[in-house]
Amino acid sequence: MDHTTRRRLLRGASVAGLAGLAGCSGLVGGAAENTAGAAAGQIGSGRSPFGDRTIEGGTSMAEMPAMSGELTVYSGRGEPLVGEFVSFLEERYDDLTLRVRYNSAAELVNQLETEGSESPADAFFSVNAGSLGAVAEQGRTVELPEDVVELVPGEFSSPDDDWVGTSGRARSVPFNTESLSEADVPEDIFAFPDTEAFRGAIGCAPTYSSFQAFVTAMRVLNGEDRTREWLNAMLDLGLDTSYSDEFLVSQAVADGELDAGFANHYYIQRVLAGRPDAPVATAFTRNDAGAIFNVAGAAALDTAADGDLAANFVRHLLSAEAQDYFARETFEYPLVPEVEPIGRLPSVDELSPPEGLDLTELSDIEGTVELLRDVGAL
Amino acid sequence: MATRSRRGGEEDGFGVAATVTSGVVAALLLVPVAYLVAQAASVGLGASVAILTRPDTVQVLVNSVALVTVVTAASVAVGVPLAYLTVRTDLPYRRATTILVSLPLVVPSYIGAFAFVAAFGPRGALLRLLAPLGVERLPEIYGFGGAALVLALYTYPYVYITTRAALRALDARLVDAARTLGEGPVSAFRRVTWPRVRPAVAAGSLLVALYALADFGTPAIMQFDAFTRVIYVDFTAFRQNRAALLSLQLLAATLLILGLESMVRNDDPVYAGAGSRSGDRVRLGPWRWPAFVGALAVPVLALGVPLGVLLTWFVRESATAGGTLATGPGVVLNSVSVAAAAALVAVLVGVPVAYASATRDSRLAGLFERVSYLGYAVPGVVLGLALVYLGVNALGPVYPTIALLVVAYVVRFLPQAVGSVRAAVLQVDPALPEAARTLGRSSVGAFRSVTLPLVAPGVAGGAALVFLTTMKELPATLLLRPAGFSTLVTRVWTAHSDGYFGAAVVPALVLLVVSGLSMLVIISREGYDVR
Numbered sequence: 054m055d056h057t058t059r060r061r062l063l064r065g066a067s068v069a070g071l072a073g074l075a076g077c078s079g080l081v082g083g084a085a086e087n088t089a090g091a092a093a094g095q096i097g098s099g100r101s102p103f104g105d106r107t108i109e110g111g112t113s114m115a116e117m118p119a120m121s122g123e124l125t126v127y128s129g130r131g132e133p134l135v136g137e138f139v140s141f142l143e144e145r146y147d148d149l150t151l152r153v154r155y156n157s158a159a160e161l162v163n164q165l166e167t168e169g170s171e172s173p174a175d176a177f178f179s180v181n182a183g184s185l186g187a188v189a190e191q192g193r194t195v196e197l198p199e200d201v202v203e204l205v206p207g208e209f210s211s212p213d214d215d216w217v218g219t220s221g222r223a224r225s226v227p228f229n230t231e232s233l234s235e236a237d238v239p240e241d242i243f244a245f246p247d248t249e250a251f252r253g254a255i256g257c258a259p260t261y262s263s264f265q266a267f268v269t270a271m272r273v274l275n276g277e278d279r280t281r282e283w284l285n286a287m288l289d290l291g292l293d294t295s296y297s298d299e300f301l302v303s304q305a306v307a308d309g310e311l312d313a314g315f316a317n318h319y320y321i322q323r324v325l326a327g328r329p330d331a332p333v334a335t336a337f338t339r340n341d342a343g344a345i346f347n348v349a350g351a352a353a354l355d356t357a358a359d360g361d362l363a364a365n366f367v368r369h370l371l372s373a374e375a376q377d378y379f380a381r382e383t384f385e386y387p388l389v390p391e392v393e394p395i396g397r398l399p400s401v402d403e404l405s406p407p408e409g410l411d412l413t414e415l416s417d418i419e420g421t422v423e424l425l426r427d428v429g430a431l
Numbered sequence: 432m433a434t435r436s437r438r439g440g441e442e443d444g445f446g447v448a449a450t451v452t453s454g455v456v457a458a459l460l461l462v463p464v465a466y467l468v469a470q471a472a473s474v475g476l477g478a479s480v481a482i483l484t485r486p487d488t489v490q491v492l493v494n495s496v497a498l499v500t501v502v503t504a505a506s507v508a509v510g511v512p513l514a515y516l517t518v519r520t521d522l523p524y525r526r527a528t529t530i531l532v533s534l535p536l537v538v539p540s541y542i543g544a545f546a547f548v549a550a551f552g553p554r555g556a557l558l559r560l561l562a563p564l565g566v567e568r569l570p571e572i573y574g575f576g577g578a579a580l581v582l583a584l585y586t587y588p589y590v591y592i593t594t595r596a597a598l599r600a601l602d603a604r605l606v607d608a609a610r611t612l613g614e615g616p617v618s619a620f621r622r623v624t625w626p627r628v629r630p631a632v633a634a635g636s637l638l639v640a641l642y643a644l645a646d647f648g649t650p651a652i653m654q655f656d657a658f659t660r661v662i663y664v665d666f667t668a669f670r671q672n673r674a675a676l677l678s679l680q681l682l683a684a685t686l687l688i689l690g691l692e693s694m695v696r697n698d699d700p701v702y703a704g705a706g707s708r709s710g711d712r713v714r715l716g717p718w719r720w721p722a723f724v725g726a727l728a729v730p731v732l733a734l735g736v737p738l739g740v741l742l743t744w745f746v747r748e749s750a751t752a753g754g755t756l757a758t759g760p761g762v763v764l765n766s767v768s769v770a771a772a773a774a775l776v777a778v779l780v781g782v783p784v785a786y787a788s789a790t791r792d793s794r795l796a797g798l799f800e801r802v803s804y805l806g807y808a809v810p811g812v813v814l815g816l817a818l819v820y821l822g823v824n825a826l827g828p829v830y831p832t833i834a835l836l837v838v839a840y841v842v843r844f845l846p847q848a849v850g851s852v853r854a855a856v857l858q859v860d861p862a863l864p865e866a867a868r869t870l871g872r873s874s875v876g877a878f879r880s881v882t883l884p885l886v887a888p889g890v891a892g893g894a895a896l897v898f899l900t901t902m903k904e905l906p907a908t909l910l911l912r913p914a915g916f917s918t919l920v921t922r923v924w925t926a927h928s929d930g931y932f933g934a935a936v937v938p939a940l941v942l943l944v945v946s947g948l949s950m951l952v953i954i955s956r957e958g959y960d961v962r
Contacts, residue, residue: 125914131929152914154831155925159667160812164910166671167816171823173831187669260654297548300930419664431654 110391111373112204114145120369121148122362127165129158129179130349138378142369151366158184165354166191175357176366180349182218186413189215194352198364204371205388209348218348219370220379221386223404224267225318226336226343227306233313238336242271242343243279246286254312256293256302259430262418263299263317263347269421271342273414274407277424284428294430300324307331315343322384322396335398339405346406347415348388349379445874449783450796456780457802460842463817464682464805470675479676488661488677492684495644495658498579499688502643503636505583509729510590511632515620516726518598519606520713523723529595530950532726535733536588536899537946539920541648542927542939544581546737547572548652549744578653582643584733589642589896590635593851596892597631598624600858600885616713630857631889634850637692638896641685641808641846647906658684659810666812678813685808689801734943741939744932758922758938763945766918769833770901770949773840774848777897778890780841781848786878788849789856803849806842811906814843819910831913839907844900848893855889856882895953902946919945 120142128135132155139151156164158179165172165188177194179185188194194215202214209218226238237250245251258264271280288294296302299316303324306314309332321335338344351370353363369375376387380395387394390401425431471479482488516522517529535543550557551572570576601624609619650657658681665674715722781803787793788800806814818839822830829835859882867877883890903920912921922938 132925133929133931133934154912154914155921156909157928159669160906160909162669163666163671163812163816164819166669167819168823171827295552297552298930419668422664 111376111387111389112371114369114372114374117368117372118365120146120362120365122359123150123152124175124359124362124366125152125154125173126176126178126366127161127174128153128155129161129177129181129184131155134379134382135178137382138375141374141378162187165193168356170356172354172356174354175359176351176353176363177216178219178349178351178370179216181415182216182348182350182412183415185216185350185352186211188352188354189213193355195355195357195360195364197353197367201364201368201371204368206390209388210350216350216352217367217371218350218388219367220376220383221346221348221388221401222263223318223337223346223386223406224263224343225316225321226313226338227303227316227321227324227333228313228336229306229309229311230332230334231309235334235336238313240337240339242338242341243283245343246283246290248290251290251313253291253293255287255290255314256296256305256311257315258296258299258302259294259425261296261298264315265418265421265425266347266415267315267342267345268425269415269418270345270407270410272421272424274342274410277420281424281428284424284430288428288430292430303333307333318386318398319384319396322398325397326384337399337404340407342407344404344406345410345412345415346386346401346404347412349385445878446787446791449787450791450793450799452780453784453787453796453799453803456784456845457799460802460806460845462821463809463814463842466817466820467675467679467682467809467813470672471679473672474676482673482676483680488680491656491658491661492680494575494656495684498575498582498650498655498657499640499643501575501579502582502586503640505579506587506590506639507632507636509583509587510635511594511628513587513726513729514591514594514598514628515624516722518595519603519624520715520722521719522715522726523719526951526954528723528726529954530947531730531734532591533588533895533899533950534943534947535585535730536592536896537903537942538585538733538737539648539903539905539923540581540585540646541652541905542923543585543733543737544578544649544652545927546740547577547581549740550736551577573654575655578650578655578657581649581653582646584729586639586642587729588899589638589847590632592892592896593631593635593638593854594628596851596888597628597854597858599888600855601627627858631851631854633692634854637688637804638807638847638850640688640692641804644684644688645681645808645810647810647812662810662813671816674813678809681810682805682808685804689804693797693801737939738943741932741936745936746933758919758941762917762919762922762938763941765916766902766920766942767945767949769837769840769918770898772837773844773901774894774898776837776841777845777848778852778894781845781893782852782890784845785849785853786856786882789853790861800849800853804846807844807846811843811904812910815839815907815910818842818907822911831911833913833916836908836911836913836916839911840897840901840904843904843907844897847896847900848890851893851896852886852889855886855892859885891953895950898949898953899946902942902949 126139132153135153135155139153143149143151154161154174158181161177161179162184165174165177168174172193177185177188179188185194189211196214197210197217199214202210202217205218209221210216228235228238232254233250237248239245239248245255268280268284271283275283293311296305296314299314300320300323302311302314302316303320305311306321307324307328318335321333324331324333351367353360353367357363371389373389373392376389376392379385380387380392384394384396384398386398386401388401393400422431474482513532517525517532522528551570605627606619606623609623610616614622645659647659647663649655650660651663658677662674662677662681665671665677784800784803787796809817818835819830822835826835863885864874864877864881867881868874872880902918905920905924908918908921909924912918917925919938919942923935923942926932926934926938
C-alpha cells in the first residue's frame with residue numbers, strides 16, 4: 054500500500070454520516086450511488102458500498118508509538134477480515150514483521166493452554182469475549198496500558214484490563230419494511246410471543262452460535278424456566294427454525310419470505326450491501342437478552358517476547374484507521390466512540406444492551422443446546 | 432490351502448530389521464497417547480468414572496457404533512463393485528472413472544456435510560429448485576441417515592483404492608482358468624477373486640470404520656449425537672482434560688474394532704502370483720454403458736453437491752466475496768508438497784511395518800502394526816494438540832515448522848499406507864523371495880528384486896491414500912502450520928468459516944483439479960517397476 058492509498062484512507066466526504074442518519078430515520082436510498090467512490094487498493098474497499106469517508110474522530114496511528122520488531126499474533130478472526138489490515142501495518146512500519154496464525158478462537162485458546170509458558174504467541178486477537186475471558190482465566194494475559202484501555206468506554210474492556218474490545222456486534226431484529234413498520238417490533242423481547250404480526254412469519258437459525266449466545270444470555274439474565282417458556286411460546290407462534298445461518302434469515306426477510314427474524318446486525322447490512330433497495334431494516338430490543346452486544350477484542354500475552362510491542366499492537370487495533378477498517382470490512386460497530394459505524398445503523402450510544410451481563414458467561418452453550426433440543430427448536 | 436509358514440529366524444535379516452523399525456515407529460506413535468493419558472489423569476478418578484458411565488456418554492457411544500457399522504457396510508457395498516468394474520471389466524473410460532471415483536476422498540467431510548445440509552436441508556437449494564415441480568418435502572437430511580450418507584460418500588474411496596490395488600495385483604489368469612473350467616463370472620469372483628482381495632477390503636473397511644468413529648465435523652453438522660460431539664463440546668468449553676479422557680474412551684472403542692478386525696480378517700494367504708495383466712477383462716456387453724452411468728452416479732453425487740452449493744453461494748455473494756483471499760500457485764505448491772512429503776514418508780515407514788506384520792508370525796510385529804492405527808483413530812484436533820505439546824516442550828526449534836506438520840500427517844495417516852501395503856504383501860507367495868535367496872540374493876536384495884515389484888500396486892495405493900487425505904487434512908494443519916503457511920484446504924476453511932462462501936469456490940475447485948491430476952500421475956506410474 055502506497056502513500057496515496059493511505060491518504061485516500063484519511064480523505065473523503067461525510068458520506069457515512071449521511072448514511073447513518075438515513076438509517077436512524079428509516080429512510081432508504083442515497084447510499085448506492087456512493088459505491089463508485091470505493092477505490093481499489095484501499096483498505097476495506099470492495100465490500101462496502103458506502104464508499105469513502107473521512108475519519109474525523111479517534112486517535113490516528115500517526116499519534117501512536119511506531120511499531121518495530123517481530124510479533125506473533127494468534128488470530129481467531131479470519132484472514133479475510135484481518136489480512137489486509139495486517140499488510141497495512143507491515144507496509145506502514147518497515148521494521149515490523151507480523152506472524153499471524155489463524156484458527157478458530159476456541160482452538161487457539163486450547164492451543165495457548167497446551168503451549169503454556171513456551172508459547173511463541175505474543176498477542177491474541179479473538180472474535181468473542183468468551184475466548185478472551187478463558188485466556189485471562191488461565192492467567193496468560195498481562196494488564197494493558199491505561200492509555201490503550203481508555204480508548205474505548207469502560208464496558209468494552211475487562212474489569213482488570215486483561216483485554217480490550219476492538220469492535221462489536223449487536224443482536225438485532227431484521228424486519229421487512231413492506232409488511233411491518235419499526236413500531237410493530239416490540240422493544241421488549243418478552244413481548245414477542247404476544248405479537249400477532251409475527252405469527253407464522255418470524256424465523257431464526259438455531260444452530261448458529263450467535264443465536265445460541267442470545268438464548269444463553271436469556272438463561273443467565275432471566276433463568277432457565279422463563280427462557281423455556283419464551284421458546285415454547287415462540288414456537289407456538291410459528292417461529293421458523295429451519296435456517297442454517299443468519300445471513301439466510303436476513304435474506305429471507307429481505308425477500309419477504311419472513312416478516313421478521315433474529316440476526317446479528319451486520320448480516321442485514323451485508324444484504325443491503327448486495328441489494329441497496331431491499332425492503333429490510335433493523336430494529337433493536339432494549340435492555341434484554343435480545344439486545345446483547347458482544348465484542349471482538351485483543352489481549353497482550355505473558356509469553357510476549359516484547360510486551361510493549363504486543364500492547365502497542367492492541368493499541369493500533371483501536372486506532373481510528375483500524376476502527377474504520379473493521380466497520381468497513383464487517384459492518385461491525387467501532388468501539389472507539391468517535392468513529393461512526395458504517396451502514397444504516399444507530400450509533401453505539403443509542404443501543405441498550407442489558408446491564409450487568411458478563412459476556413464471558415456466554416461461552417456456556419451446552420445447557421442452551423440441551424434446552425433448544427428439549428423444546429424441539431433443534 | 433497352505434498354512435502360514437513364513438520363514439523367520441536368523442537368516443531373514445530384512446524381516447528382523449523391518450520388525451525393529453516398526454517397533455520404533457510404534458513407540459513414537461505411542462507418545463501422543465501417553466500425553467492424552469497424562470491429560471486425562473488430571474480429571475481425577477471419581478470424576479472420570481462419573482463422566483465415562485453417565486447414561487449420556489453410553490448412549491452416544493452406542494450411536495457411534497451404529498454409525499460406524501452402517502457407514503462401513505455402505506462403503507464396501509459401493510467400493511468393491513466400483514473397484515471390480517474399473518479393473519476387471521471393459522467399462523468405458525476406465526482411467527477417468529478411476530480418478531473420479533477416487534476424488535471424493537479429497538473433499539473434507541465437514542464441507543460435504545455443510546453442502547448436503549445446504550442442498551437437502553429444509554430450506555435447501557434443491558427444494559427451491561424442485562418446488563415448481565410440486566415437491567414440498569425431501570427426506571430428512573439431519574440425524575443418523577444424513578450423517579451416514581455423508582460419511583459413506585466421502586470414505587468409500589478407502590475401500591475402492593485398497594481393493595483396486597489388490598485386484599490389479601491379482602493374477603488374472605487364475606480367473607481365466609476358473610472360467611475355462613466352467614465357473615460362471617459370479618462363481619469365479621466368489622471362489623477365486625474374493626479370497627484374494629479380502630485382506631484389502633478388510634484394510635479399507637478398517638480405515639472407513641475408524642474414520643467414521645473419529646470424525647468431528649459430520650455428526651456435529653448433521654445434528655447426530657455421536658461420541659465425537661461430546662468431545663467437541665468439552666473442547667469448545669475449554670475443558671481439555673475431559674476431552675482427553677473421552678478421547679481415550681474413543682481409543683478403547685478403536686482397540687475393540689482393531690481386535691474384531693484381527694479376528695475376522697483371516698490372513699490365510701492366497702497368493703497372487705506375478706500380477707499378470709494378461710487376463711481377459713470381463714465383457715459387460717449390453718451392461719457396459721448402464722454400468723458406466725451407475726459407476727459415475729456416486730462420485731457425481733459426492734462431488735456435484737458441494738460444487739453446486741459452492742457455486743450458488745458464489746453467485747449469491749459475488750458482491751461480498753473475500754477479495755483478500757487469493758489462491759495463488761504458492762498455496763497449490765504448499766498443498767502438493769506437504770502431501771507428497773507425507774505420502775513418501777508414510778510409505779517409507781509403512782512398508783517395514785506392513786512387511787513385518789504380514790510375513791512374520793511374531794505377535795510383536797502384529798502388535799506394532801495395530802499400534803499404527805492409534806494416531807488415525809484419535810480425532811485430528813486431539814492429536815494436533817498432543818503434537819503441539821510435544822513440539823513446544825521437546826522439539827522447541829521445530830515448532831511450528833513444516834517438518835512437524837509432515838510428522839503429524841504421517842502419524843495420522845500411516846495406517847492408510849500400512850493397510851494397503853500389507854494387503855499386497857499377503858498376496859506374495861513367500862516361495863518367490865525364497866527362490867531368490869536360494870539363487871544367492873541377500874534378504875534385502877530378495878525383497879527389492881522380488882517382493883517390492885509384486886507389492887508395487889499396494890505401495891502406490893497406500894501413497895495415493897496418504898496423499899489425498901493429506902490434501903484435505905484440516906485440524907492438525909491449523910494447529911501446526913507456521914504463520915503464513917496456507918494450503919488449499921485452509922483456504923476453503925478460512926473462506927467458509929468467515930462466511931465468505933463464494934471465496935471458497937476457487938480453492939475447492941483447485942483442490943479437486945490438482946488432486947485429480949496427481950491421481951493421474953500415480954495411476955500412470957503404477958504399472959511400472961519401482962526398482
